[in-house]
Amino acid sequence: MSTPANTRKDEIIKTAAKLFKEKGYSAVTMRDLAGTMGIKAASLYNHISSKQEILKDIIISLAETFTEGMREIKSAEISSIEKLRKIVKLHVDITSNNTSGMASLNNDWMHLEEKLEYYLTLRTDYEEEFRDILIEGINAGEIEDSNVDVMLFSMLSTLRSLYIWIPKKEDLNPEELSENLSNVLINGIV
Amino acid sequence: MSTPANTRKDEIIKTAAKLFKEKGYSAVTMRDLAGTMGIKAASLYNHISSKQEILKDIIISLAETFTEGMREIKSAEISSIEKLRKIVKLHVDITSNNTSGMASLNNDWMHLEEKLEYYLTLRTDYEEEFRDILIEGINAGEIEDSNVDVMLFSMLSTLRSLYIWIPKKEDLNPEELSENLSNVLINGIV
DNA sequence: CATTTTAACTAACACTTGTTAGTTTGATAG
DNA sequence: CTATCAAACTAACAAGTGTTAGTTAAAATG
Numbered sequence: 001m002s003t004p005a006n007t008r009k010d011e012i013i014k015t016a017a018k019l020f021k022e023k024g025y026s027a028v029t030m031r032d033l034a035g036t037m038g039i040k041a042a043s044l045y046n047h048i049s050s051k052q053e054i055l056k057d058i059i060i061s062l063a064e065t066f067t068e069g070m071r072e073i074k075s076a077e078i079s080s081i082e083k084l085r086k087i088v089k090l091h092v093d094i095t096s097n098n099t100s101g102m103a104s105l106n107n108d109w110m111h112l113e114e115k116l117e118y119y120l121t122l123r124t125d126y127e128e129e130f131r132d133i134l135i136e137g138i139n140a141g142e143i144e145d146s147n148v149d150v151m152l153f154s155m156l157s158t159l160r161s162l163y164i165w166i167p168k169k170e171d172l173n174p175e176e177l178s179e180n181l182s183n184v185l186i187n188g189i190v
Numbered sequence: 191m192s193t194p195a196n197t198r199k200d201e202i203i204k205t206a207a208k209l210f211k212e213k214g215y216s217a218v219t220m221r222d223l224a225g226t227m228g229i230k231a232a233s234l235y236n237h238i239s240s241k242q243e244i245l246k247d248i249i250i251s252l253a254e255t256f257t258e259g260m261r262e263i264k265s266a267e268i269s270s271i272e273k274l275r276k277i278v279k280l281h282v283d284i285t286s287n288n289t290s291g292m293a294s295l296n297n298d299w300m301h302l303e304e305k306l307e308y309y310l311t312l313r314t315d316y317e318e319e320f321r322d323i324l325i326e327g328i329n330a331g332e333i334e335d336s337n338v339d340v341m342l343f344s345m346l347s348t349l350r351s352l353y354i355w356i357p358k359k360e361d362l363n364p365e366e367l368s369e370n371l372s373n374v375l376i377n378g379i380v
Numbered sequence: 381c382a383t384t385t386t387a388a389c390t391a392a393c394a395c396t397t398g399t400t401a402g403t404t405t406g407a408t409a410g
Numbered sequence: 411c412t413a414t415c416a417a418a419c420t421a422a423c424a425a426g427t428g429t430t431a432g433t434t435a436a437a438a439t440g
Binding site: 022023024025026027081107108110111134142143144146147149150151153154155157158160161164165169177180181183184185186187188189190 | 212213214215216217271297298300301324332333334336337339340341343344347348350351354355359367370371373374375376377378379380
């Protein structure tokens with residue numbers, strides 16, 4: 001029982017993430033959220049302490065999962081290209097499991113308040129480790145020696161947008177998607 | 191004098207776009223906007239008719255500019271790969287001129303209300319014409335015959351995220367960026 | 381059975397929201 | 411000089427905001 005049972009709080013957070021994805025954090029009221037769950041707004045406060053806390057719970061846990069994944073990939077004894085493939089898989093897997101949460105992470109992180117600084121640290125570190133892998137690949141002759149920032153930006157943009165795209169293509173399984181996407185990102189389209 | 195002089199309304203819209211980019215449409219109040227301009231909220235209404243109208247003005251004009259650009263590219267007598275390069279340039283140029291507006295277009299389109307349907311039509315049409323160019327390229331043997339949706343998604347995600355990235359790299363001029371980005375998107379990174 | 385826990389409720393609060401009405405001020409045009 | 415106009419102002423409103431306090435009913439626990 002490492003993962004705690006489905007508590008009421010978890011249901012609230014899950015529902016909130018769905019609403020946040022559709023309208024954004026600021027446009028979702030506690031009455032919206034309560035209404036969707038079939039209860040009154042005040043009842044939410046038996047389970048959560050504030051609207052803010054919901055957002056924090058959604059985003060920080062996801063961000064930490066990425067940090068954890070990157071840590072493992074970084075220390076693996078594989079080629080840089082293989083590391084990139086693992087990064088793609090990391091994004092596909094996390095996003096497949098929680099597209100709503102990923103929408104909040106991408107669009108509503110600026111409303112984090114107390115946890116904003118922490119989130120930004122995680123994000124910056126993640127990007128730098130991503131860049132390090134690219135540079136490592138260039139030095140090893142595996143990756144073309146052109147503009148690293150453009151490569152990094154292009155890959156990250158695509159991976160961060162997965163939350164929009166995955167729900168529209170439920171037929172494609174994560175394995176296949178991860179494979180196709182890696183190929184396009186690494187080898188291009190020609 | 192095809193473009194009308196810098197009116198007060200234009201200044202309001204420009205300021206609003208900047209704020210919308212930072213916090214999102216819903217989190218920006220008319221008092222925020224007025225405060226940033228050094229006036230009172232009520233004074234805004236001498237120039238605009240509603241908050242809603244500001245968002246509409248920002249997004250729809252941009253969306254129509256993309257539609258216009260795509261129309262020209264589609265009918266050009268050039269290879270599919272050249273068309274893709276022109277699409278990249280279209281995004282880089284429009285985004286360079288208005289990163290704030292592009293943030294609203296990407297993140298706040300769902301708050302358009304009356305103009306939402308129209309916006310969605312423009313967006314869907316744009317994506318379909320983009321896809322048609324890829325298919326055309328596959329049929330002509332210029333582009334690899336793998337998953338079209340993955341290619342389309344990857345390219346569009348990157349192009350739509352330019353608004354985040356361009357402001358951080360003011361040193362890179364649009365020409366150079368467009369060139370680098372086309373290479374990465376088309377040829378990959380190996 | 382008695383008690384604690386879970387999860388809902390009603391009522392209300394202090395504050396913020398977009399917006400309207402009516403007014404004032406300084407510059408421009410006839 | 412007078413009239414017009416652009417652009418600001420004050421004051422206010424009705425609706426909606428997140429949240430708190432206190433209560434109730436049913437289920438789980440001892």
